[in-house]
Amino acid sequence: MKSLKRKFVNVLAVSVLFVSGCNDEEFLDTAPLDTTTSASFFLTEEDAVRSINTAYDPMQNYWYYNFSVPVTYNILSGDAIKGGNSLEDQGEYNQFANFGLITSDNSRLQNMWELMFIGVNRSNLVLANVPNIEDMSEAIRSRILAEARFLRGLHYFNIVTMFGRAPLLTEPASLDNLDQPLATSAEIYAQIEADFTAAADVLPDSHDAxxxxxxxxxxxxxxxxxxxxxxxxxxxxxxxxxxxxxxxxxxxxxxxxxxxxxxxxxxxxxxxxxEVQFGSGADVSVWAANGVADINANWTNVTMGPRNTTVPRGWGFNQPTQEFLDFFNANSDSRGEDTIFVQGDALPCEPGSTYDETVNSGTMGPYNFKKYQDFCGSRYDSAINFKxxxxxxxxxxxxxxxxxxxxxxxxxxxxxxxxxxxxxxxxxxxxxxxxxxxxxxxxxxxxxxxxxxxxxxxxxGMGPDFYADRGFVQGKSEVMPIPASEIAVNGWEQNNGY
Missing domain, CATH: 1.25.40.390 (Serine Threonine Protein Phosphatase 5, Tetratricopeptide repeat)
Structure with missing residues (x-):
């Protein structure tokens, strides 16, 4: 089936891009190399190390832990609104505020699905090829294979909790294994447990510097x-x-x-x-490479930094709700002060500047997300890791x-x-x-x-208790729809209700 092959060959092409260099201090500072294939790459111990680094790399992406995954869940939870400059600014995130509006053609769901599966396939490439490298320390080989099992388990954990069902891939994507059925959540969880168990049996308690x-x-x-x-x-x-x-x-x-x-x-x-490891000195073009840019910095400064301040800083996404602030205040919980910017809060490293909730634009609410904000560094180039x-x-x-x-x-x-x-x-x-x-x-x-x-x-099992007024439907809204493009290409049955 030509369309099926075209779809998965595209994912495979993205997944086999390897790093052009790696140093010990920033082992996740990767850069794609579009002329490298698995056949010519897995030759040395250095190749093995570089290959496992690429399986960590997708998590740094804007559409993964660097923005989309936590923001999507924060909006779904009701603790955040989209924010931004206008209703249309990254408007697809608005769907997550009302379960009845979520559709399978939401491109942000497509982005997250793709990044998670890029991580899965890169892990599979390591597992399939690193055992065959001849000139390599057995201790490092064992560690790398265990890291790959861990990462595949983590990527699949994120897939199953978001989408419920998905193809279960334990070998690299190729022209010989394109026609994959959807696995049940139970089947995926069984693989996740096997991967984490195998990883725990081998991985060290800690690593050197x-x-x-x-x-x-x-x-x-x-x-x-x-x-x-x-x-x-x-x-x-x-x-x-x-x-x-x-x-x-x-x-x-x-x-x-x-x-x-x-x-x-x-x-x-x-x-x-x-933690997802971030570092400064990144490629700041998040829009490059068809949305799969080689991002190494934490972008929270610019994506979630306050727009409505005396010194404009960010784009103002992922804004805490009034109800979430009230939750902290009702419990006299100081963690609210460490999570939410409110009127008059001092802005670090910007002398005399304070957070001003009265300077509003678009659909923005009065509060902003405070964690991971590095006001002393570059807007686009924070090195704070995501925990x-x-x-x-x-x-x-x-x-x-x-x-x-x-x-x-x-x-x-x-x-x-x-x-x-x-x-x-x-x-x-x-x-x-x-x-x-x-x-x-x-x-x-x-x-x-x-x-x-x-x-x-x-x-x-408390979705109906918490979210009935936002269109939550039991038996449907617990998971997101599988992206429509994946359904169309592969002929899968969509998740219930979508």
Whole structure:
């Protein structure tokens, strides 16, 4: 089928582009090389290292962790509005504010689908080719293959939580395996668990300074536990996996200052378990290469930085809602001050400048996102890493598991660790039902606008309770539609209701 081949050959072509260079200090600073193929590339140990770097690279993209994934989930959750200059400015994100408006031809869903599968295919290329390199250290080979299993598991975790069903690819895309059916979420989760398990068996607890940021045993165990929780596998095995992270010889610990997690000072810190690595000196043309630009910097400064300030800074997307601010204020929770810009807030490194909510334009609301804002650096060139998994989330997942296992006192102890960090009183003596909701509320505060809250509500089956007034339909709205172009080319059945 010619159209099918054309579609997947295009994805394959994007996926086999490798790096032109790599240094130890910024191992994820990759640049595509459009004349390289897998047949001529996988020859040396250096090639193997460069190839695994490309499997990390898509996560830096504007349409992945650098903007689209967290922003989409923040809007879906109701904690954010699109923002921007006008209703039409990146207007497809408006669909996520009303479940009844979400359509399969939303190009932002297409962008995210493509970037996630580029990550899957690059991981598969590593797994298929690195074992055949002859002149290579076995220790490095084993580590790289484990990293590839971890990354494939993470990319697929993002695919299954967003889309529910997808083709399950465990070999590189080629002309011989184009006709792929949609796998069920259960089949995808089984592969995710297998990948994270295999990664955890091999990956080290930590890396030397030249490899900081690569996947570790702690990251693999944390995401394995999270994947099990998302399937409802809340049992002793899951609890033990979380214990393995909490008690890791690495010595993970909460930072004393909550906001340091999102500041230029503190990348790859003691609380961090897995981060998307960013660096300065990036290609600032996000629109290059058909939307698959080689972006190495964190773009939060410009995409989510305040537009309505005395010193214009950014484009003003991903704006916190009034209800989200009220949530923090009602609980006297200082994490709101570290998450949301409000009237009169000082703007760091801009003497005399304050956030001014009265200077409005377009569809903007009065507040702005504060995390990851580097006012002391370039608008387009921030090096602050995006934290995908922190110890704080692991502690709250552990609290949830212990509560569901009937150990409410133990669960409260884990939850109270994140509360104590920000000076909140401990919570004690709750029923299992009340503690379940308290943990959900704590996660909303601790992981505020980090793209997690909607996913927690959905996996707990509470979508109709939280989102009925926004058109949520049970049995449909838990996942997004598979992009229409993929349905048309491959002949798949669309997700229910779309």
């Amino acid at each position: 030249s490899n900081i940021g690569r996947a570790t045993k702690g990251a693999a165990n944390a995401f394995l536990a999270k994947a099990r929780i998302f399937q409802g596998k809340i049992d002793q095995t899951t609890s033990d996996l979380l214990d393995a992270v909490i008690n890791s010889p690495v010595g993970y610990s909460l930072l004393g200052n909550y906001s340091d997690n999102f500041s230029v000072c503190c990348d790859n810190n003691s609380e961090s378990i897995f 995908v998994m922190r110890l704080a989330e692991v502690l709250l997942l552990k609290a949830e598991v212990e509560n569901e296992l009937g150990n409410t006192g133990t669960a409260e102890g884990f939850m109270n660790q994140t509360r104590a960090r920000v000076g909140l009183a401990p919570i004690t003596g709750l029923s299992q039902t009340d503690l379940r909701m308290a943990i959900l509320s704590e996660k909303r505060a601790e992981l505020g606008m980090e793209g997690q809250y909607f996913l927690d509500i959905i996996r707990m």
